[in-house]
Amino acid sequence: MASSSSGVRSWRTAFLTLRDETLTSPPPHTLFALLRDLVLSLPSDSLVAAASDLPPHEVTSDVMLLAELASAVSECQGAADTLVRVCHLIHDVSCRILREIDSASCTVMLSFLQKTVECSLGISSTQSIILESTARMKAVTEILDVLRFTVKACGRNNSLSQSTQLIRLLLSVIACLHFELNNLFHSNGTNTPAANSGIGDSKWNGLWDMQTIAFSMIGDALSRTGSSMEANLWQSVVEVLRKLMDFLASKNLIVENNAMSRFYTTLFNCLHLVLSEPKGSLSEHVAGFVATLQMFFMYGLPSRSSLPPATTGSKDKSFSSPDMKSGQLDCRQSEHGRYRPPHLRKREGTKINLVDAQSSSVSEPSKYGFASSDSDHSDSDGLVKDGDRYRTSKVRLAAIICIQDLCHADPKWLTSLWTLLLPENDVLQQRKYQATLMTCLIFDPVIKIRIESATTIAAMLDKHSSILLQVAEYRDSSKCGSFTTLSSSLGQKLMQLHTGLLCLMQRETHSGLLASLFKALMLLISATPYSRMPGELLPTVIASLRARIMENLALKNENIGLLLSDLSCLGTALSKSPPSLHVLKLLEEGASGHTQRESSVPLLLLQLSERGRHPAIRFEAFQALRAISHNYPNIVNRFWEQISATVYELLQIQILDDSSSEVVGSCTGEIGKTLGSTMERCIMAGIKVLDECLRAASGFKGAVDLLECRLQDIQQISDSSRRKRISSAPSYELDGLGASSNYTADCQSGCEQWNGMIEKHLPKCLPHASPMVRAASVTCFAGMTSAVFFSLTEDKQEFVISSAVTAAVKDAAPSVRSAACRSIGVIACFSQIVSRSRVLNEIIRAAEFNTHDPLASVRITASWALANICDSLRHKATELRLENSAGEITDSKCISLLVESALQLTKDGDKIKSNAVRALGNLARFIRFTHHSITNDRPSSVSYSALSGDSQWLERMVQAFVSCVTTGNVKVQWNVCHALSNLFMNDTLKLHDASWAPAVYSILLLLLRDSTNFKIRIHAAVALAVPATRLDYGSSFPDVVQGLEHILESLGSDHSSMPSSFRYKDNLEKQLTSTTLHVLGFVSSADDQALKDFLTKKAPFLEEWFKKLCLALKEADDQPSASETASSENHGDGSTLYVPNKAALSRAMKSLLDVYKHSNHQTVAQRFEKLANGLT
Known part of the structure; x- marks a missing residue:
């Protein structure tokens, strides 16, 4: 007791003296001496013992003072030992006393410990040699202990x-x-x-x-x-x-x-x-992280698993085996022993412990059993398993989660490291030293690790990776040689991923793992370019998914969640584009006869869409049927009656009716709302299936493109090699099929199906309470063709038009109005519609009404419909050359409405602006601008009775075009070029008198020269070739000639365009050649001297250019079939043979010859005369 009181007295004396001495803020060396003499001179054990007898708050205060003063002397000579001794004292006191410190005290302690580490333990500090290794480690241990005590005392309220x-x-x-x-x-x-x-x-x-x-x-x-x-x-x-x-x-x-x-x-x-x-950025660290993390994929697992190889053969050619084609992969499931409770399981180690003395000498290596149920690993015990004595499974799980984090941070970081993470061969064989994520997914005994592996693979396949994988191409390993290209490597990995995931999908029963597998498989299907993979691969995927669905249906209690995931994967596989001939053959199995009906994919989906199934299952089944209807229209068209009856039965269900207990039953609140919403989505999906079937039966190929004959003559674009794929149109052609085998639409069949749709389904769909159902119903009209529409009776035609117009004007749902505008835009393309004045006025006003909608999605479709209406009017006024009798075109108010609406829309967003420019271009083609009279010699293709326009419209249109070309995106810009082509072809204009013409020509030349998009440059070149006479170019003619020549000369060395535009380079060269020949045909000896000097200067280039054109023309004459096959035969570099127009070529050379003769350049003139004579 006496020693205890003596210790307390010594403690208090030391710290009271220390406080008194430091009141005057002495310099560091004085503080250093005070600490050494007053505190550190006392026996450490007595101070620690005294601390136990003092009040905790007093000890805490004194310890904080000690830490603060020690920090202040860290710069003094010999402070390293002092700081370590102070830290040792604080550590021993902290072990005895449970302190509660505030935030300020915590900051003081952290500062002190930081100084101690820097001064006494710093690697770069010369003072670190004072402490030998053992002392340093003891100091570090005490610092960590003090840190733990401090953080614990502060609680979790640290700033x-x-x-x-x-x-x-x-x-x-x-x-x-x-x-x-x-x-x-x-x-x-x-x-x-x-x-x-x-x-x-x-x-x-x-x-x-x-x-x-x-x-x-x-x-x-x-x-x-x-x-x-x-x-x-x-x-x-x-x-x-x-x-x-x-x-x-x-x-x-x-x-x-x-x-x-x-x-x-x-x-x-x-x-x-x-x-x-x-x-x-983690880009410079990713490779190092992944290389290390990959080493832990098999950490703690034995070199040989008790799980036998999943399949006896793992060669890729197994995809062509009968079992693969039927979807039954040869991956034998391991036999599991009878379940044993945890307390009866034999405790075995996974490996001889090299470090633990107790197990280093006598320890038997054990093997893991394959765990695939939650009974082996409780969610609450942190993945503990009896065989996992070191909890190594936690390490594997943490490593895989880190890989997943890298994927989520930026998938691009991992694309170059797929070799470490994904296999290129033998995916079904376990590997110890080259483990991949698929190794963890297939062979790891812990179910949580397998789930995280599947999730990580899904993260790798998402987003950016789907773009990278488009270059993947499968080649047999025996044909790859010693060097494997990126495309071949990616193809091998995709093949192995398919093999592993499909095998696991058939073998596994754990619902959580299956859910992750289906997610990974769906992303794999979405990312795989099946057209560059073995033809049997996609059918194998579909057959495997079908087999899994049938197994699920055979169970007494089918798992709805897994069935939905399976159906979603199946729908994704069926929707892959381009359609596959091998898939078509698979779908045709059992679809035409009564044999093997249960194995037919369409019939299975029809079964799942029938009454009695859960609405969510019916929805996914309809989605898959829609994919078949779109990609393989001749398959589902055979089942029109069954699909029609099933959807009609759906429409009988009134979701809000109390009698519909089959669907909603006694559900209330959120559950009832969910079921109702699911049923609405189900009905919508059913209508979309009918829509696809109707499009296929009608031969829908997109809105009718009213091409203009005169522009077709100007454009030198090989449309046959640049077919435009309309996403909303069914796929009528399959690669590998002859023309006779492709699907051919039957107008009569389409008419019959449309009659049934109008009589039975649409009267119930259009007034439906759900906006999504109404929108899907109105969208059906957007898939109608002109032939089918005019084959309907007049009352049904009126029903179609009135339904679309009413929905566009009166429906409260924006989605319905947007769908109605799209339908109006399609109907407006029917040539005979513009001859019906009343109908035309109705659809114009309906489209214009929706251009004022606050939602951009509605304005986009409304402006598209408006542009299509103007296109039809332009087609009627110019190409058909019909008289405006009995108000056939329309009245002036509607035309004025179209012009003003389009002008206003040019100030909207780019998507809307693009349609507005197209509308203005079509209007500018046929409107007679009143302040210009037809006094030129050009023949007019526009009826004299055509509508006259406001004198200010022309200036406002040109201003809108100039504004849009400078502020709009790519599509807006090439639509402006096309609109200017239409404007130039207006026969009522005198281009040479127009004040805006020079500025417009300059803009077109700038676009042709500087744009990085080849389509814009092509359209600009087309517009420059529209003026039919030298007079139309006015004062801009010399600039146009010189600009075209410079662009033509620099075209071969132009590398500034975007890679996505390179496929249009051949067309650009053709169009530029055609336009240049057209313009050079107008040069003469009467032109300005500056232009003639320019042409003389460029004579060598022009001569070589003309020689190439003459040679191409001569070769075409020698081989008459060359010009016929030029548009379809590609050369090795991807370009096509271009044969110039002989008349245009001859006219251009004669014009230049005239210039050179009158300019006294006889030598040049003789060479051009020789070329011109060669054409005759």
């Missing part, structure tokens, strides 16, 4: 600055530990200390234990800071993690024991927290 300070301190501690680790490693030569039994084991394990503690505390701090962490601190943590993980990989430190397993888990969890909230 952001304190958490940041704590992380920086811990990073310094880890750097010190890493330094010690390196020293220890090198002192043992090439062997790790763990490899030498009994030598350095305690120190080796101690180092890893301390790092485990440090990273655990960093992880806690990172969890608190979250997204608020500073970018530079985040970068520091990343660099420390990368350095340590590189060390693990370079030294192959994959050790299986308790200490190392805890360390790996803590390290990877810390990495997960950093990767999940990236604050900067």
Whole structure:
């Protein structure tokens, strides 16, 4: 008792004296002496013992004073030992006293510990040599203990600055530990200390234990800071993690024991927290992280699993086997023993423990059993399994989650590392030293790890990777040679992914794993370019999914969630474009006769869409049927009656009716709403299937494109080689099929189906309570063709038009109005519609009404319909050359409405602006502008009774075109070029008198020269070729000639365009050649001297250019079939043979010859005369 009181008295005397002496803020060297003489001179044990008898708040206050003063003397000579001794005293006191400190005290303690690490333990500091290795490790241990006590005493209410300070301190501690680790490693030569039994084991394990503690505390701090962490601190943590993980990989430190397993888990969890909230680029670290993480995919597992190989053969040619074609993969499932409760299971190790003394000498290697049920691994016990004595499964799981984090951060980072993560061969064979994510997915005994593996594979296949995989191409490994291209490597990986996922899909029963498998498989199907893979691959996928669905249906209690995922994957596979001949053959199995009806995919989907099924299942079945209808229209068209009856039955269900207990039953609240919403989606999907069937039967190929004969003559574009794919039109042709085998629409069949649709379904669909159902119903009209429409009776035609117009004007739902506008836009393309004045006025006003809608989605379709209406009017006024009798075209108010609406829409967004420009261009083609009279000599193709326009419309149109070409996107710009072509062809204009003409010509030349988009340049060249006379170019003629020549001369060296535009380069060269020949045909000796001098200067280039054209024309004359096959035969470089127009070529050369003769350039004139004579 006396010694206790003496110790308390000594404590209080020392600290009271210390407080008194420091009131005057003495200099650091004085403080250093005070600490040494007043506190550190006393026996440490007596001070620690006295602390137990003092009030906790007094001890806490004194300890904080000690830490604050010690921090102040850190710069003094010899301060390293003092700081370590103070830290030792604080550590021993903290072990005895449970302190509660405030935020300010926490900051003081963190600052003190940071100074201690920097001054006494810093690697770069010369003072670090004062402490020998053992003392340094003891100091680090005490610092970590003090940190733990401090953080615990402060609770979880640390501020952001304190958490940041704590992380920086811990990073310094880890750097010190890493330094010690390196020293220890090198002192043992090439062997790790763990490899030498009994030598350095305690120190080796101690180092890893301390790092485990440090990273655990960093992880806690990172969890608190979250997204608020500073970018530079985040970068520091990343660099420390990368350095340590590189060390693990370079030294192959994959050790299986308790200490190392805890360390790996803590390290990877810390990495997960950093990767999940990236604050900067990880591109330079990804390769290092992935290489190290991949080494832990099989951590803790035996070299040979008790699971036998999943299949006896893993060659890719197995895809052509009968079992593969039927969807039954040869992947035998392992036989599991009878379930044993955990307390009866034999406790076995996974590997001889090299470090643990108790197990290093006598330990039998054991084998994992294959776990595929939750009974083996409880969600609450953290993946504990009796065979997993070191909890190594946690390490594997953490490593895979880190890979997943990298995928979510940016998938592009991993694309170059797929070789490490995904297999190229033998996916069904287990591998110990070259493990991939598929190895974990197929062979890991822990179900959670397998689920995370599937999720990570799905993350790798999402977003950016789907673009990269479009270059994938499968080649047999025997044909690849010693060098494997990127496309071939990706093709091999896709093949192995298909093999593994399809095998697991057939074998597994765990619902959670199956859900992850289906998600990964769906993304794999979406990303795979099946046209570049083996033809049997996609049918194999479809057959496997069909087999799985049938197995599910055979169960007494079918799993609705898995069935939905299966159907969704099946729908994705059936919707892959381009359609496959092999898939068509698979779908035709059992579809035409009564044999094998159960195995037919269409019949199976029809069965799942029938009454009695869950609405969600019926919805997915309809989605898959719609995919078949779109890609393989001749298949589903055979089942029109069944589909029609099923959808009609759906329409009988009144969701809000109390009698519809079959669907909604007694459900109330959110459950009832969900069922009702699902049923609405189901009805909508059914109507969309009918829509696809109607489009196929009608031969719908998109809205009628009213091409203009005069523009077709000007354009030199090989349309046969650039077929435009209309996404809303069914796929009537399949690669590999002859023309006679492709689907041919029957107008009579389409008419019959449309009659049934109008009589039975649409009267119930159009007034439906659900907007999505009404929108799908109105959209059906957008798939109608002109032939089918005019084959209907007049009352049904009136029904179609009135339904679309009424929905566009009166429906309250924006989606319905948007769908109605699209239908109006399609109907407006029917040539005879513009002859019906009343109908035309109705659809004009309906479209114009929706151009004022607040939603852009409605204005987009309304402006599209408006442009189509103007296109039809232009077609009627110019091409058909019909008289405006009995108000056939329309009245002036409607034309004025179209002009004003289009002008207003040019100020809207780009998608709307593009349609508005197209509308104005069509109107500008046929409107007679009143202040211009037809006095020129050009023949007019416009009826004199055509509508006259406002004198200000022309100027406003031109202003709109100029504004749009400078502010609009690519599509707007090439629509402006096309609109200017239409404007130039207006026979009522005198282009040479127009004040705006020079500016317009300059804009077209700039687009032709500077645009990075070849389509824009092509349309600009077409517009420049429209003026029919030299007079139309006016004062801009010399600029046009010189501009075209410069562009033609520099075309071969132009590399500024976007890669996506390169496929149009051949067409651009053709169009530019045609336009240049057209313009050169107008040059004469009467032109300005500057232009003639320019042509003389460029004579060598023009001569060579004309020689090439003459040669091409001569070859075409020698081989008459060449011109016929030019548009379809491609040369090796992708270009097509271009044969110039002989008349245009001759006219251009004669014009130049005239210029050179009158300019006294006889030598040049003789060469051109020789070329001209060669054409005759």
